[in-house]
Amino acid sequence: PASHSKGTRRKGPRQHRASDEHRLGAQDETSPGADRSPYNNGYKDRTFDTLSLDSSDSVDTNVSACSPDNISSASTFNIAKLEEMERLLKEAQAEKAWLIESKEREMEAKKQALQEERNRREQLEKRLQEETARRQQLIEKEVKMREKQRSQARPLTRYLPVRKEDFDLRTHIETAGHNVETCYHVSLTEKTCRGFLIKMGGKIKTWKKRWFVFDRNKRTLSYYADKHETKLKGVIYFQAIEEVYYDHLKNAHKSPNPLLTFSVKTRDRIFYMVAPSPETMRIWMDVIVTGAEGYTQFMV
Template identity: 75%
Template sequence: MRAKNFSQARPMTRYLPIRKEEFDLRTHIETSGHSVDTCYHIILTEKMCKGYLVKMGGKIKSWKKRWFVFDRLKRKYITNTMPFPPLDKHETKLKGLIYFQAIEEVYYDHLRSATKSPNPALTFCVKTYDRLYYMVAPSAEAMRIWMDGIVTGAEGYTQFLN
């Protein structure tokens, strides 16, 4: 088995991580051609992306609707079990988190490997060092916004920046 040549490899995502403090996530997503104002499934600010996604469990392979928060300030992607969008940090019941440093790739599940997904056409993957997360967005536009947003914070494949 031959070793991978990282100088020739490239991530499957459109954008590389952006670490600038003054970076405006909402503007970046809008200028990438996404219709943020018409996608009511997502709350998007200059530093956060929030909304519901359906996620496949790690140990028990069932699909659960979860509230996700992608936070550029805290440099992590979190989920909780609240039945409605939490108003502040005291209302959240943290269920899991992914640090930006662990995210290697974010890609559309074009192989349909999540065959038992509630909606294979809206399934995307977040690959980390130790796990592959399958997520289902409520719409195609929401899926593209989530994917592009997560990639701007991903730091697991920084070898591609050299």
Template identity: 75%
Template sequence: EARRLPKGQSGSRAASQTNVYLDAFGYRDNQAFDTMSVDSSDSIETSISAYTPDNVSSASTSNVARLEEMERLLREAQAEKNRLLEHKEREMEIRKQALEEERRRREDLEKRLQEETSRRQKLIDREVKLREKQRSQARPLTRYLPVRKDDFDLRAHIESAGHSADTCFHLSISEKT
């Protein structure tokens, strides 16, 4: 209700409510009291302190100074919080960029590794095919080995290949050699 009342009425209403409650205890001198302890075992007189104009003005001045100090501290804390949040965001952005760069670098390395592996595999396949081709084109080794059969006729063998042993004077053929 105090929020809905104009400023001038709110203070007088609070003071009158305080006096109404205190009238029941026999305090009718119309002084405004700031606190009352009903639960304490002390007497009501020791638990009630009266506002004096000096107390009110010094209290309000100190309260204003305290409020200003609290507002200043709150502004500083909010500025520090904003600074820390910005710093954290920058760090997260830097970390994100570093991770992205690392991912790109790994992808590039993996791609180069796959290309190199593919190139080497092609070279190996080409060498294998070349060796197989050379092996198939090479003369069989049995062609150069001596024939060790007992009934082998060297002269007949040479003449069957189209050569004439009689016309070669530097050649001498025996039965086996």
């Protein structure tokens, strides 16, 4: 170490820097075309050249940005963007118009439905009023008809029901002016009367010939399919018979002979019957009325 320090001395930082600058200066002097001005050195020249290059690039860039091609492309982009915005605006306006139209159609449909419902209810109310008025007229007509029937009840007979046990039916009919001997359509005894009559059905309004039997002992008016009296078709009890009268109002449905039609009114229904002759009809009416125990208008 001692010999090393004596023979050669280590260079410090300043000495290294000075030697580098001296070396660079020598290279510049030896290079051809070098500027030997004391005010210019290589470091400054390189710095100036770098700054000049950057400035020229910036100028070129600005010039290229303002070129006609770039301006044209920018204008085309703006036009396309405007067209796209106009298209979107038109679509939005069309959708808005469609929504408004749909809303108006919906409101119109609701209004029409309400109007139809109102008209339907008005028609129903009108029909209800008409039906009520019609039923009221029918009721009034029925009341008037019943009053008229009551006033015209038994127009061809002047007899009241007879409940005597010793009552002679044949004698009673003969003393009333009927000629039983010449009337071949009835068979009359002291307690019974038999003969054919045509009767209208209850549910089915058809006319059928039936054999009727008026029996004061059984206190019934029965009718059979034939004169053998084996097939009973119906029974009318004396207590149910209220009135016997001629069918002045022609209420019998499609009577075979309206002039020979008379009625036997009971609590449940009205029996319409057609006799084969006028005399037979009068005899049957006077016979049946003697058993009309349901007729209490003049009874005490």
